[in-house]
Amino acid sequence: MQVTIEGVTYVSHEDPVWRNEKNYIAMVDLAPFDLPGMLEQLWLRELESGAGYEVCCIPFYAYGLALGDVVVKSESNTVDSLIGKSGRRVLRILFAEPRPSTDSRSALRSAVDSAxxxxxxxxxxxxxxxxPDISLMQPVFxxxxxxxxxxxAFWEWSDARDFRST
Incomplete structure (x- = not known):
């Protein structure tokens, strides 16, 4: 979901895939990714060791982050840095408007579920x-x-660029 308040667009995750009782929320400024005036709200879980926070949602816009990556969260609740990669990747797909007569969103949902x-x-x-494993992706593609x-429709890998904070 996206909401714009006083010129800033906030992107939130309504249903993070690893929702947990002990989650934290932190913001990622998307300006370093050529999206000025946008912030993405990420769900995080503090590691038991206290050595960082695990990303518990699949980033929509932030580059260089994936589910399970470990980040540092500042006291002001922003993601400051990436300190550990999970080995996972994120494929992002955007469907353009207007929609064609052959709309593949339903087929994509089925392929994601089946895989x-x-x-x-x-x-x-x-x-x-x-x-988590590129070999699972052929039905999705x-x-x-x-x-x-x-x-x-347009696609990109979230790791096409490294994570940066402002």
Missing amino acids: GLLGEWNGDRHIAIDV DSVQGEIQNRT
Whole structure:
């Protein structure tokens, strides 16, 4: 979900895939990723060792972060740095408007579920998919290939750029 308040757009995760009773929320400023005036709210879980926080949602916009990565959270509740990679990746797909007559969102949902993958939707046109193993992804790619070729859907890997904080 996205909400704009006083010129700042906040992106939140309504249903984080690893929701837990002891979660924290921290903001990531998206300006270093060419999205000035936007903040993404990430769900985190404090590690028992106290050595950082584990990312418990699948980032929609922040680059260089994935589910299970370990980050440092500041006292002002911002993500300051990445200190440990989980080995997972995030595939993000954006469906353009207007929608074509052959809309692959339903096929994508089925492919994600059939492969046992986790995904989070931001609205009904943007999905972030947790990729623990690239070998599971072929049905996902196949489900949206036609739209990607027709430029009615676009994809990217979240690790195409490194994480940076302001």
